[in-house]
Amino acid sequence: MSRAVASVIVAIVSSLFLLFFLAPVAGLVSSGGARGLASLSSDRELRESLALTASTATMATLLGILGGTPIAYFLARRAFPGRAVVAALMDLPLAIPHSVAGIALLLVLGRGSALGSVMYRVGLRVAGSATGIVCAMLFVSAPLYVSAAREAFVRVDARFESVARTLGDDAWRAFRRITLPLAARGLTAAAVVMWARAVSEFGAVVILTYNPKVASVLSYDRFTSYGLSETLPVAAVLVLFAFIPLIALRALRAGGYRDAP
Amino acid sequence: MISLQHVNARAGKFALADISFDIPQGEYGVVIGPAGAGKTTLLETIAGVVRTLSGRIMLGGDDLTSAPPEARRLGIVYQHAFLFPHLSVRENVEYGAASKHAADDVASRFGVDALANRSVESLSGGERQLVAIARALARRPEVLLLDEPFSALDPRTRNIARRVLRTLYYERRFTVLQVTHDFGEAGLLGDVAIVLDKGRIVQKGDPEQIFRKPASPYIADFLGAENVFAGIARPIRAEAPDWVAGNEHEFVRHAVAFTTGSLTFYALGDVVPGPAHAVIRAEEVSLSVEPSMSSVQNQFRGKILEIVPAGALSRVTVDASGTPIVAAVTARSVRELALSVGSEVVAGFKATAVHLC
Numbered sequence: 001m002s003r004a005v006a007s008v009i010v011a012i013v014s015s016l017f018l019l020f021f022l023a024p025v026a027g028l029v030s031s032g033g034a035r036g037l038a039s040l041s042s043d044r045e046l047r048e049s050l051a052l053t054a055s056t057a058t059m060a061t062l063l064g065i066l067g068g069t070p071i072a073y074f075l076a077r078r079a080f081p082g083r084a085v086v087a088a089l090m091d092l093p094l095a096i097p098h099s100v101a102g103i104a105l106l107l108v109l110g111r112g113s114a115l116g117s118v119m120y121r122v123g124l125r126v127a128g129s130a131t132g133i134v135c136a137m138l139f140v141s142a143p144l145y146v147s148a149a150r151e152a153f154v155r156v157d158a159r160f161e162s163v164a165r166t167l168g169d170d171a172w173r174a175f176r177r178i179t180l181p182l183a184a185r186g187l188t189a190a191a192v193v194m195w196a197r198a199v200s201e202f203g204a205v206v207i208l209t210y211n212p213k214v215a216s217v218l219s220y221d222r223f224t225s226y227g228l229s230e231t232l233p234v235a236a237v238l239v240l241f242a243f244i245p246l247i248a249l250r251a252l253r254a255g256g257y258r259d260a261p
Numbered sequence: 262m263i264s265l266q267h268v269n270a271r272a273g274k275f276a277l278a279d280i281s282f283d284i285p286q287g288e289y290g291v292v293i294g295p296a297g298a299g300k301t302t303l304l305e306t307i308a309g310v311v312r313t314l315s316g317r318i319m320l321g322g323d324d325l326t327s328a329p330p331e332a333r334r335l336g337i338v339y340q341h342a343f344l345f346p347h348l349s350v351r352e353n354v355e356y357g358a359a360s361k362h363a364a365d366d367v368a369s370r371f372g373v374d375a376l377a378n379r380s381v382e383s384l385s386g387g388e389r390q391l392v393a394i395a396r397a398l399a400r401r402p403e404v405l406l407l408d409e410p411f412s413a414l415d416p417r418t419r420n421i422a423r424r425v426l427r428t429l430y431y432e433r434r435f436t437v438l439q440v441t442h443d444f445g446e447a448g449l450l451g452d453v454a455i456v457l458d459k460g461r462i463v464q465k466g467d468p469e470q471i472f473r474k475p476a477s478p479y480i481a482d483f484l485g486a487e488n489v490f491a492g493i494a495r496p497i498r499a500e501a502p503d504w505v506a507g508n509e510h511e512f513v514r515h516a517v518a519f520t521t522g523s524l525t526f527y528a529l530g531d532v533v534p535g536p537a538h539a540v541i542r543a544e545e546v547s548l549s550v551e552p553s554m555s556s557v558q559n560q561f562r563g564k565i566l567e568i569v570p571a572g573a574l575s576r577v578t579v580d581a582s583g584t585p586i587v588a589a590v591t592a593r594s595v596r597e598l599a600l601s602v603g604s605e606v607v608a609g610f611k612a613t614a615v616h617l618c
Contacts (some may be wrong), residue, residue: 034363063613079273100283157343158342159339159343160343160345162305162308162310162330162337162343163343163355164338164345164347165308165309165310165329165330165331166308166310166330166331166333166335166336166337166357166358166402167331167336167356167357167396167397167400169329169331170329170401172328176491178345181347182345182346182347244340
């Protein structure tokens with residue numbers, strides 16, 4: 001096969017591949033985008049759902065950053081017994097179906113569970129609340145943050161820290177003044193990916209908290225209750241909504257420090 | 262001072278084993294060894310970046326074996342500068358500096374004060390390295406650890422950096438331990454040399470001594486000795502009286518005949534009879550057209566196999582009865598003796614030039 005023929009075949013396959021992703025999204029936005037944007041002013045349930053989605057995803061992302069950053073750092077920097085097990089545990093939620101993740105969370109945090117009943121007694125309801133949504137989003141999307149944050153730390157040569165330590169910084173100060181700024185773009189990108197994944201989460205959320213409805217649950221609800229036509233505006237707005245962090249992510253990845261030390 | 266006593270350390274799969282040496286206060290130590298010998302790990306162990314598993318590390322008279330890096334009063338400069346890329350040149354030099362004055366002083370000495378407001382990413386490799394050295398010295402460390410800091414520099418910048426560092430070293434008399442591949446540099450700079458291989462010290466001492474008397478053929482080879490011969494050593498005390506050039510007393514005690522291939526030459530040394538290695542530096546081998554009447558007892562006629570010009574000296578390989586002997590002679594000698602490949606010459610070296618190991 002000549003090189004020219006191979007190039008043509010590769011171009012056709014790549015175009016079909018891109019079309020496979022582009023066509024449904026473009027169809028959805030062209031069919032329901034205008035109606036969806038117009039309904040933002042009139043459809044209160046949609047507005048509230050989007051606000052709930054954004055706020056719970058943001059809360060889940062903040063919790064992910066808080067808990068995931070130290071784990072990502074230690075996985076990147078320290079060799080300790082069981083590191084592979086911890087890394088595998090962090091990746092596990094990515095491998096199990098999200099509805100199963102929701103069931104597992106319900107088992108631990110639902111009112112019928114020991115922990116859930118204690119939390120309920122102190123006024124902290126998980127299932128059927130925004131807290132439940134945050135838990136579901138955190139469970140399924142935090143592994144993406146930890147994985148990307150770990151990579152961000154790995155890309156920062158540990159010798160930058162070593163030099164900072166010999167220049168008088170203790171471990172925390174070297175982390176704060178050197179490692180964190182150098183990994184900042186990677187960490188921010190990791191947080192954006194986590195946020196985007198949290199926004200789009202359906203399986204775990206719908207099991208733990210059907211109401212109040214996040215956007216993904218609302219679009220499912222509209223589809224089962226009113227059919228495709230009524231779902232399109234909600235779905236189209238959700239697509240546009242998810243597009244914002246992805247553009248931010250591309251912008252972040254375009255920058256960064258050179259790798260050379 | 263730097264004093265290590267039976268230090269064992271591990272970095273990943275690499276281990277340092279039973280490392281012991283002393284660099285007295287204000288002296289300049291050099292660590293030499295092939296790639297993967299553990300030179301950087303050794304510096305990082307002294308810096309406290311790599312944990313010491315056992316043994317003691319004394320710096321400035323204090324036992325700092327378990328002290329964190331920030332408490333060790335030292336500076337480290339890696340082969341790559343590791344300047345903090347999110348900070349300007351000025352901020353890098355001032356990072357951890359003893360004072361702003363100290364930072365300004367070293368910055369101006371190394372000529373990086375003009376770069377103060379530049380971003381690190383805009384610097385050349387040489388400029389980066391100068392900033393890294395200035396940054397380490399601005400802290401006024403008692404111990405300076407240098408991991409091949411000049412290897413990335415062009416010859417001019419390297420000379421400037423060496424000169425400024427040397428000046429500061431004489432002024433402040435901090436203790437230095439420098440890793441280098443270049444034994445010429447080690448001989449030029451070092452008061453104490455440590456030869457490292459596979460995580461162990463294989464020889465230590467005065468650089469000149471190590472250069473002249475490597476402890477093993479491997480070290481001799483690593484240090485660039487061109488003539489390393491495997492053979493049989495045979496003490497010849499009984500036969501000594503017929504060969505008395507120079508110090509007769511010494512000769513009688515240590516005269517050795519060394520046979521390699523079909524060549525036998527004389528040496529001085531304390532060796533057990535049997536297999537050994539003889540090391541002769543090419544600079545110790547002289548060439549002449551005819552055998553000379555001199556104290557040079559080892560003289561072998563042979564044909565020139567190769568002449569390799571290398572700067573002011575040429576490496577001339579002579580086939581002496583099947584054994585190649587390399588001599589380093591000046592280009593002028595090559596001209597005056599009309600040396601050419603295939604011509605016959607006499608290669609000679611004194612018994613004292615032969616090191617047996």
